Amino acid sequence: MPKKLKLERVDPGTSAEEFFSRFVSKRKPVVLSGLLDDATFKGKQWTDLTYLATKAGDVEVMVEPIHPTANQYGTDVERIPMPFRDFLKSLRDDQGPHPYLTTQYSDEDPDAETVFPPPTNALKDDFPTVPRIMGNLFLQQVNLWLGKSKKGSSSGLHHDFHDNLYCLLQGKKRFVLFPPSEVKNLSPYGTLDELHPNGLISYEDIPVRADGLSxxxxxxxxxxxxxxxxxxxxxxxxxxxxxxxxxxxxxxxxxxxxxxxxxxxxxxxxxxxxxxxxxxxxxxxxxxxxxxxxxxxxxxxxxxxxxxxxxxxxxxxxxYGIGTSKSEDSEDDNEDEASEEGSEADDSDDFLDGDKPSEPSSFSRIPTAHLHHFLDIPTTASLPPDFSSHDFPGLRKATAPYVVELSAGEMLYLPASWWHEVTSTSPDDAKEGDVHMAFNYWFYPPDALDDFEKPYEDSLVWSYLRDKGRPGSGDVPADRIKVGKRSREKGDSEGLKKAKR
CATH class of the missing domain: 1.20.1440 (de novo design (two linked rop proteins))
Structure with missing residues (x-):
């Protein structure tokens, strides 16, 4: 059986300077054995679905059904719009499978996504904009992840393009983690352009700088x-x-x-x-x-x-849309939207029957079920009918992964481009809803790793962007900054899909 590593755990009260020195600057993931200690963080209240409905029930969200054959999220399944209140009501139903609330973007206006997408825009007074422990990192987006699965549902193996602080509020999450350097062994859909010194992976179709900007x-x-x-x-x-x-x-x-x-x-x-x-x-x-x-x-x-x-x-x-190198090509936008509604990273060079693949560049081709079988861990995913393990020889060459069991009330810090597959499971003893729920922050990846005060090397650009994005600065309010569906949801040169967790 392949070796599996255990991740270090630290107290969430660790100072921001120490956290930066030990983990952010070293590009090391870590489990924090508690939630945010900021006075403004009230995320624990969200596990009361009645509270959530009262606070944010009127906003409209897009939810993703589970793939009928792959039995996982993060696939090219058409999303469904509904009032957040109705989605919460659906989670009280014992009959599954249930839809999943993931990264939010507008299908009608792909570029209208904000730093605080629904329903977080209605919950902004319940959490700090930048948690104390994250120091001087620049916020890219926050999201609420909400679903229901007693047996466990998977995100698929992929990586993101931003540093992630993942706060688990209810349920359980099992993370399988590989470092960015394993890109050579994990069969991504995209073609590698560059592996930056800070670990950020750049693909030929979405070339980005080390700080995540095109x-x-x-x-x-x-x-x-x-x-x-x-x-x-x-x-x-x-x-x-x-x-x-x-x-x-x-x-x-x-x-x-x-x-x-x-x-x-x-x-x-x-x-x-x-x-x-x-x-x-x-x-x-x-x-x-x-x-x-x-x-x-x-x-x-x-x-x-x-x-x-x-x-x-x-x-x-x-x-604010990482990798948006062709955001003006509206014809390409319309063509691409038809081929990718509801997944999480980027695109590939392979074509099937003349169409682009449904998965983006930062997703691995390795089927979730094969990954789980290889690591001898439980799975609910299914192998594709034409599967052959010989198609993925790199998996056996990859370094031993971390397997992290995250419980409610804990957080995971994951630097940009760390590969991860996430299996989410609802609790058996929840008072209502039996849901799994998480809240996460994405931050632009730092590239001045020896400077806590100024963690981005291009000081001219980042000073300007901080001024533009600071609430009340008189320019663009932080909750109105356009980031674009393709900044985390497209699988082409227009941006990067984020994953469903």
Whole structure:
């Protein structure tokens, strides 16, 4: 029987600095033997389904039915919209299988997903935006995971693109964990582009930087940051001193270089079509901003302000939607939406009957049942009819995995790109609902691993993004930042699917 490792456990009262030093910076997963100690965390109350219905029952959510043959979630099954109150009511029914509440996004408006998707947008006063223990990491999204399965239901083996703090409120979760370096042995759908030093996996169809941003997203943020610096410097004086003029010229040169880089990245995104597309609109808008800066005006005209507002909406999708390298290709969007509603990572190079595969790049091709049989652990998953273990020789070469039994009232910290398969089981002794329930935070993966105070290496970009995303900053409120369905739900070059847990 293959060896299985046990994961270290720590007290949730550990200081943020120590937690960063021992686990975040080392890219090591760890179990925390308790829930968040923040005074604002009231997640324990959510196990009372009546409380949840009263607090958030009116919001609409999308729930995922279980796959009828694979007997697992995280597959290409059409999701069902319903009021959250009705979903909670359905969980009280003993007759299964029951639908599952997972990552939320809008099918009609794929780019409307927010940092606080429903039903968490109605629960925001019940949890801290960034838990104390997570220090200075930048929040990407929170989610509530809610389902009912007495026998256990699986997510499939996959990895995410963000650091995960997973809070189990009710039920049990069994995690099978492999490090990112095992990408070579775990048969992902995608083709590896780069394994970053911080462990983040980048695929050829979704190339991303180590901090989780696409080059284009980071470039647009850099342009915005430089424009702010130029405005601020111009507001200080008229440029009469030599030092002032020299500093202004350096900023303007850097701004020009960033514009040139964005132009090249935008051109790289084009696929040879002759149509006038959003590249022209993008560069036109930036040219207007550049002209405004060159004219020395710190108060943009009404027309320019409107253009900047439109660009801000576009930027928000780019920066906060990890891997959104082609977010303007609407035709591709529509085609891809038809092939992937309700899974969790990215896409592959293989085609079946001329169609793209249903699973995204960060999902493993290894069937869940085969993984469980190989590790000699219980399973409710089924093998596909054409299965052959010879198709997955890398599994035997992979390092011994961690197998983690997480109980209600515990948390798991999982760095970005750690492979995991999750089996969720409802409790037998719950007072009502018999549900399994978890709440998680996703954070952009840090790449300055020796700096607790500033854990992202590109300080110019991340200072700008923090200002843009900080609630009350006067720019884009954190709960309104567009991140895009494809930032965690698409399996193509437009983003990364998140997994169902």
């Amino acid at each position: 080059k284009r997203a980071a470039c647009k943020a850099r342009i915005g940051a430089l424009e702010r610096q130029i405005d601020a410097l111009k507001a200080k004086g008229k440029g009469k001193s030599k030092a002032h003029s020299k500093e202004l010229k350096a900023l303007m040169d850097a701004h020009d270089e960033a514009l040139d880089e964005l132009a090249m990245l935008a051109l790289d995104d084009q696929e040879g079509g002759d149509e006038v597309d959003d590249f022209d609109a993008l560069m036109g808008g930036l040219d207007d901003v550049e002209a405004e800066l060159a004219a020395g005006s710190s108060s943009p005209s009404k027309a320019t302000a409107e253009e900047e507002e439109e660009e801000d909406d576009e930027e928000a999708e780019e920066w």
